[in-house]
Amino acid sequence: MISALTLSVGAVNAQLSEGTKVGVATGKGLNADRSGVFWTSPTESSNVVGDFYIDSLWHEGSVKLNAPVTQFGGLESDSLSGITIRYNVLNDELEVLANKNDVRVIKASYLKSFEAKNNGNAQRFVSIKSLIPNTDLKGMCEVLSSGKLTLVKHYKPKITKPNYNPGFGTGQKNTIVRLDSDYYVISNGKSEKFNAGKKSLLALMGDKGKEIESYLKENKATLKSDLVLKNVFDFYNRNSTVN
Known part of the structure; x- marks a missing residue:
């Protein structure tokens, strides 16, 4: 390097x-x-x-x-x-x-x-x-x-x-x-x-729908910024690796 x-x-x-x-x-x-x-x-x-x-x-x-x-x-x-x-x-x-x-x-x-x-x-x-x-x-x-x-x-x-x-x-x-x-x-x-929005997000993450719903509610996530979207996807990806 x-x-x-x-x-x-x-x-x-x-x-x-x-x-x-x-x-x-x-x-x-x-x-x-x-x-x-x-x-x-x-x-x-x-x-x-x-x-x-x-x-x-x-x-x-x-x-x-x-x-x-x-x-x-x-x-x-x-x-x-x-x-x-x-x-x-x-x-x-x-x-x-x-x-x-x-x-x-x-x-x-x-x-x-x-x-x-x-x-x-x-x-x-x-x-x-x-x-x-x-x-x-x-x-x-x-x-x-x-x-x-x-x-x-x-x-x-x-x-x-x-x-x-x-x-x-x-x-x-x-x-x-x-x-x-x-x-x-x-x-x-x-x-x-x-297209960032709650409906499309839940459709995409349907296998963790209840967890995502709870996460959005608890964090009052509005999906209007890169950081919020990153955090939601990070949450989903972490949970998706758990058996």
Whole structure:
């Protein structure tokens, strides 16, 4: 596993490079080939504005690659740790803050999974195709709960094209990007889209219906947040492992 010292990240979590600030505003990608894994040199995506990141803040994290590759110093590894990262959903790239003036990316084709530490909690993200091999979905998903029923949140960009009318001077000149997401439940190698609600939850967890009903009542669970859904699925998965 390559250490943080290899990338010279330093104390830069709270500081964005000038290139990154431009990327936040314009949705630029970073795709000039540098070493076979990391890239620099922003590529212009003009007239694109909006939300591109699961979390626009930088967080310490670690990465698992699909296969070992040659890293800095000539060593081969399929892992990186102690690096500073964030995921660009629009470009489907994991940005790595090498130092305050150097942002690089790992393209999705290299990524198997990554973890980001957020307020002491580790968020785990996995390539959607590694969980659902035959899916048409692209990009990464956050694993909220694992077990008999694995709950994931898949992130995707929602794009609104320009509708500017020069004759009347009305409409939007820019392409607008908004972050969108869907829940999926994976069980026995099969997946289905999940609409969070009590009725669909009880239908999904029918074998533990009474226990789930009691849990929802006791915890006043409204199923309106990732954390609440995670807790319900964790409860179900724990109980499903008991003989």
